[in-house]
Amino acid sequence: MGTLIAGTVVADPETVIQDGAVVVEGDAITAVGDRETLADRYPDHERREFDVVAPGLVDAHVHSVQSLGRGLADDVALDEWLSEYVLPLEAAMDADAMRAAAELGYLECLESGTTTVLDHLSVHHATAAFEAAADLGIRGRLGKVLMDRNAPDALRQPTEVAVEESESLLREYHGTADGRLRYAVTPRFARSCTADCLRACRELVDEYAEAGGEKGSEPGSKYDDLRIHTHASETAAGVAAVEAETGKRPIEWLDEVGLTGPDVTLAHGVHPSEAERAILADTDTVVTHCPSANMKLASGAAPVADYLDRSVTVALGNDGPPCNNALDAFTELRQASLLGKVAGDDPARLPAETVFRMATAGGARATGFDRIGALRAGYRADLVGLSTATARATPVHDPLSHLVYAAHGDDVAFTMVDGDVVYDGGELVAADVDAAAIRERAARHADRLAERL
Numbered sequence: 001m002g003t004l005i006a007g008t009v010v011a012d013p014e015t016v017i018q019d020g021a022v023v024v025e026g027d028a029i030t031a032v033g034d035r036e037t038l039a040d041r042y043p044d045h046e047r048r049e050f051d052v053v054a055p056g057l058v059d060a061h062v063h064s065v066q067s068l069g070r071g072l073a074d075d076v077a078l079d080e081w082l083s084e085y086v087l088p089l090e091a092a093m094d095a096d097a098m099r100a101a102a103e104l105g106y107l108e109c110l111e112s113g114t115t116t117v118l119d120h121l122s123v124h125h126a127t128a129a130f131e132a133a134a135d136l137g138i139r140g141r142l143g144k145v146l147m148d149r150n151a152p153d154a155l156r157q158p159t160e161v162a163v164e165e166s167e168s169l170l171r172e173y174h175g176t177a178d179g180r181l182r183y184a185v186t187p188r189f190a191r192s193c194t195a196d197c198l199r200a201c202r203e204l205v206d207e208y209a210e211a212g213g214e215k216g217s218e219p220g221s222k223y224d225d226l227r228i229h230t231h232a233s234e235t236a237a238g239v240a241a242v243e244a245e246t247g248k249r250p251i252e253w254l255d256e257v258g259l260t261g262p263d264v265t266l267a268h269g270v271h272p273s274e275a276e277r278a279i280l281a282d283t284d285t286v287v288t289h290c291p292s293a294n295m296k297l298a299s300g301a302a303p304v305a306d307y308l309d310r311s312v313t314v315a316l317g318n319d320g321p322p323c324n325n326a327l328d329a330f331t332e333l334r335q336a337s338l339l340g341k342v343a344g345d346d347p348a349r350l351p352a353e354t355v356f357r358m359a360t361a362g363g364a365r366a367t368g369f370d371r372i373g374a375l376r377a378g379y380r381a382d383l384v385g386l387s388t389a390t391a392r393a394t395p396v397h398d399p400l401s402h403l404v405y406a407a408h409g410d411d412v413a414f415t416m417v418d419g420d421v422v423y424d425g426g427e428l429v430a431a432d433v434d435a436a437a438i439r440e441r442a443a444r445h446a447d448r449l450a451e452r453l
């Protein structure tokens with residue numbers, strides 16, 4: 001038997017159904033339409049009702065394991081933020097701290113409407129995050145970070161070790177949890193990786209995607225959809241540093257070493273040259289826009305409207321808790337639209353439909369999961385139910401406008417991933433651990449780390 005979830009259904013940016021319903025059977029959506037019609041057709045299904053029912057949002061660039069550093073690195077520029085705060089934090093974390101941080105990050109996502117993440121972990125203890133994601137029920141593409149230069153000793157690895165660890169993790173976790181968890185090979189960025197390391201990332205993905213039986217997989221196997229996830233062109237200073245070393249701007253450099261293409265998601269893309277914009281379009285590389293992080297670190301405003309004009313797929317990301325400082329997907333929708341308007345000096349830029357599409361269909365492409373990002377028969381049952389019983393949500397003339405410009409993650413009452421209820425009325429349902437215990441454990445680890453640092 002299935003579930004009939006009723007409410008004002010925002011199925012995708014173009015489709016709003018007043019008095020609608022979504023029917024879920026197993027892990028899939030089997031019908032979307034008029035509430036009365038569907039209630040007649042499925043009289044025995046369990047009933048749930050929310051004010052607004054929407055697709056789960058996709059956070060296509062997040063660092064869940066930086067959650068313990070929230071509030072530790074405010075009001076500084078990216079280089080100092082990274083070298084003085086964030087890398088020392090990651091270096092000081094053991095497996096238990098990593099697990100506590102990842103659980104906190106995924107809890108925050110699930111309770112505020114994110115059902116899928118593209119998660120940039122750390123160099124060590126990636127296993128802890130995979131286990132946390134498996135247990136809490138979130139959908140995610142996760143990857144251990146590669147750094148073989150310009151890193152603290154505790155995070156810098158010989159190239160072969162970084163690549164071997166990536167290979168062993170992708171073999172262990174890609175396609176697990178009923179396909180909910182997948183792998184992204186995750187070099188941190190050009191400045192922390194040698195050219196050999198960057199090229200090895202491309203070779204690793206291609207070997208698994210194309211090698212058939214060679215790497216323990218058959219053609220058309222689960223390794224076909226491996227992806228690469230890295231940072232690029234976040235700040236003007238970072239662009240200059242890559243240019244000084246390689247003679248090329250970061251996106252040109254990544255293209256030269258093989259890290260562009262439809263299977264690559266680049267976070268930021270704030271300062272592209274004309275040639276780099278053309279590379280992104282020609283190679284069908286995906287960009288994840290992180291407006292809050294870019295504003296907080298004063299990195300600049302990515303040319304999102306221009307990317308979209310060139311048919312570059314753009315997704316949305318929260319980036320890390322130390323540079324956001326929240327993982328609220330609804331806040332990010334609003335920030336993306338507002339920053340786009342300010343940067344373009346045009347209130348018509350990045351309207352609600354556009355940014356909602358970035359956080360749904362764009363996120364599906366960025367994370368490489370098919371059949372997510374819309375409420376449609378045949379799609380995976382990843383959805384959220386929101387309350388509008390607040391002054392802030394009164395009136396709701398236009399549900400899509402409400403979701404982008406007024407809603408908060410706190411309005412989320414119910415989250416379903418892959419047909420499983422994972423969050424309901426303030427509590428994690430799928431996990432053995434409750435939300436309060438996760439917050440308490442994370443706070444304890446965060447205090448210990450803050451003392452050490």
Ligand SMILES: [Zn+2]
Nearest residue numbers: 231267319320
């Ligand atoms: Zn990042």
